Amino acid sequence: MVGKGKFWSVLFITIMLILSGCSGSAVSNSKSNSSGEKDTIKIGVILSSTGTFAPLAESIKNGFNLYLEENDNKLGGKKVEIKFEDDEANPQVALRKYRQLVKNEKVDILVGPISSAVAYALRDEVEKDKIILIDANAAGNDLSWSKKSDYIYRLSFSNWQNGSSAGEYLAKNVGKTAVAIAPDYPAGKEVVSAFKEAFEAAGGKVVKEIYPKLGTNDFATYLTDVAQVKPELVFTFMAGSDGIRFVQQYNDFGLKGKIPLSGPMEFGDQLILEPTGEAAEGIISGILYSPWLENEENKKFVEAYQEKYGKLPNTFSVGGYDSAKVIDIAIKEAGSTNAEDLIKVLKGISFDSPRGPITIDPKTNNPIQNFYIAKNTKKDNQIVPEVLETVEKVTMPEKAPAN
Numbered sequence: 001m002v003g004k005g006k007f008w009s010v011l012f013i014t015i016m017l018i019l020s021g022c023s024g025s026a027v028s029n030s031k032s033n034s035s036g037e038k039d040t041i042k043i044g045v046i047l048s049s050t051g052t053f054a055p056l057a058e059s060i061k062n063g064f065n066l067y068l069e070e071n072d073n074k075l076g077g078k079k080v081e082i083k084f085e086d087d088e089a090n091p092q093v094a095l096r097k098y099r100q101l102v103k104n105e106k107v108d109i110l111v112g113p114i115s116s117a118v119a120y121a122l123r124d125e126v127e128k129d130k131i132i133l134i135d136a137n138a139a140g141n142d143l144s145w146s147k148k149s150d151y152i153y154r155l156s157f158s159n160w161q162n163g164s165s166a167g168e169y170l171a172k173n174v175g176k177t178a179v180a181i182a183p184d185y186p187a188g189k190e191v192v193s194a195f196k197e198a199f200e201a202a203g204g205k206v207v208k209e210i211y212p213k214l215g216t217n218d219f220a221t222y223l224t225d226v227a228q229v230k231p232e233l234v235f236t237f238m239a240g241s242d243g244i245r246f247v248q249q250y251n252d253f254g255l256k257g258k259i260p261l262s263g264p265m266e267f268g269d270q271l272i273l274e275p276t277g278e279a280a281e282g283i284i285s286g287i288l289y290s291p292w293l294e295n296e297e298n299k300k301f302v303e304a305y306q307e308k309y310g311k312l313p314n315t316f317s318v319g320g321y322d323s324a325k326v327i328d329i330a331i332k333e334a335g336s337t338n339a340e341d342l343i344k345v346l347k348g349i350s351f352d353s354p355r356g357p358i359t360i361d362p363k364t365n366n367p368i369q370n371f372y373i374a375k376n377t378k379k380d381n382q383i384v385p386e387v388l389e390t391v392e393k394v395t396m397p398e399k400a401p402a403n
Contacts, residue, residue, distance in 0.1 A: 038108070040079040041337050043327070044101035046094060046112035046122075047136075049086035052215055052240045053114045055271050056316045057086075060136050062309055063320025064111065067328070070304065075324065076331020087113055091121035098122055102129055108337050109134065111323050116140030116159075116187055119152075126151050132339050132346070136323040137316065141190050144364035145400045151339060153346045154366045155326055155358075156319045157288055158396050159190035162264040163237070165286030165371035165391055167198025174260055174284060175232025176204050181222060181246075182237040184211035191237040191264055197401060199235070207231055219246055223253045233260045236267070243272045251279035260284065268374045268385035270314035280383050283376045289315045289355040290374065290385045298354035313354075322353050326360075363398045370394065 045064065047057035061084060073080055083105055087094035094113060101107045102125075110126070110133040113119055119138035126133045127149050135143065135154040143149075144158055170178070180195060182188030188211060196206045208229055210222050226234055234255075238246045243266050250261055261283045266272060268285035291302045291312045301321065305313040313321075329351055334341040347362035356370040371394050374385035 038078065038337060040081055041075065041109065041331075042081045042083070042105060042107040043075075044098075044105060044107035044110050045082060045084045046087050046097055046101070046110065046118070047084065048089040048114045048118070049084075051089050052242060053089055055240050056114050056137060059271070059314050059316035060112075060114070060320035060323075062305070063313065063317040063322075064136075064324045065320075066305060066308055066317075067321045067324035069308070071328065075328040076337070078331065078337070083107065087115070087118050089115045089118065091115075091118050094118040094121055095125065098125055102131060107131075109327060109342075111136050111327075113138050116143070117185070119143055120147060123147050123149060123152065130339050132342050134323045134327060136319045139187060139190075141396075141400065144366040144396055148365060150343050150365075152365060153326070153360055155323045155360075156367070157265070157369070158364075158366050159187055160194045160396050161366075161369075161371065161394050162286070162288075163191035163194030164198040165394055166262060166264070166284065166373055167195050167204075168202040169286075169373045169389060169391075170233060170235070170262055170284065171199050171202035171204035174262065177207050177231045178204060178233050178235050179208045179210065179226050179229055179231045180206050180235045181210045181212070181226075183214040183216070183239075183242060185214050187239070188214075188237055192235075195235050195237075195264075206235075214242065216242065217245065219249045220253070223249065223255060226255060226259065227253075231259060233262055236261065236263045238263075239266055240271070243267065244275050247272060247276040247280050247283070251276075256282065265289070265315055265371070268376060269316075270312050271316070273376065273383045273385070274312075277383060278378065280376050281378055284388075285374055285376075285385070286371045286391070287315070287374045287385055287387075288369070288371060289318045290372070290387070292384055293355065293372070293387075295352075295354070295356065297352050301354040315355075318354050322351075322355075322358065325351060325353070361395060364396050366396045368393050368395045 049057040085097040114137045116138045133152045137156045139159045180192045182192045263285045265288045267283045268287035330345045334345045350359040359368045371391045372387045373389040376383050377386040
């Protein structure tokens with residue numbers, strides 16, 4: 001026979017094990033359904049909400065929130081908890097915010113950032129932690145080339161796409177010589193490089209490249225250079241508040257109407273058109289989106305955005321909206337929030353966007369999408385990017401072009 005002391009010891013241990021198992025099940029069920037999948041997902045959004053890129057961050061956030069509102073605050077049928085963080089366009093700040101979201105908040109999916117420098121800083125951490133990052137804006141080419149990751153999927157555009165889309169049209173229809181101006185940081189150099197490649201392949205020649213500091217307030221020195229060179233056109237990439245100042249000063253300097261101004265999608269976007277008004281009239285750009293694009297998705301999106309925010313959406317609003325939409329579709333198709341399951345779905349995923357049809361190219365994790373050559377035209381007392389030509393299915397090269 002078993003001794004009384006030993007009997008009670010065994011009984012006590014057995015009861016504790018049973019209670020421990022029940023307790024574990026209760027905790028698990030509060031977070032997951034019967035299949036082990038979470039009923040609520042956490043999403044961390046890292047954007048540059050202060051500084052030059054603040055207007056972009058606000059638009060991305062607005063678009064993302066609109067999609068959530070339209071879908072009962074659910075993505076993939078699951079309730080969403082969302083946490084927004086400001087990276088200040090600083091890679092070190094971004095890394096700190098990333099760790100807070102991933103290590104402390106235990107988010108399931110990340111969205112953002114705006115700055116490519118921030119995206120490059122986060123890339124290895126995302127890869128190590130095996131967490132999906134939906135890139136709502138950062139356009140650095142290497143995210144699709146040497147720094148491509150199975151955990152990062154771009155929903156915006158690459159600098160290669162943004163710079164190259166209008167190059168051929170400008171060379172054939174506007175002028176053969178160009179001065180290119182962009183901020184002295186990676187995105188500026190990449191956009192100009194892509195424009196130069198496309199422009200010169202079509203018979204044009206970039207006669208001078210100018211790189212002012214990001215955040216420049218006074219462009220007079222650079223505009224003087226343009227006036228002295230006398231190119232047949234100027235191609236300029238400027239984002240956020242820099243773009244607004246440049247367009248206004250180009251007009252004030254007396255170059256508008258003398259030397260045609262052109263640029264990538266930013267110069268046909270509402271973020272620049274609304275504050276610059278008639279100063280932006282006549283600019284030709286390769287746009288990605290316009291509230292005036294004629295498709296059913298865009299009509300519904302513009303109406304909903306105006307009702308919620310009292311203004312027209314812009315390219316970055318659509319970037320936020322589509323980032324939420326692709327998460328929604330991917331979770332539904334994968335039947336899971338697990339990163340490895342989502343990867344299988346995100347590669348090659350297609351959907352209709354307010355900007356047109358989108359497919360994530362599995363070779364680059366970058367969207368295949370339409371660009372539109374547009375000229376800013378005054379209609380009904382506002383400046384509207386009038387579409388002159390559609391460049392269909394603009395696809396980023398699988399590898400960096402040889403220079």
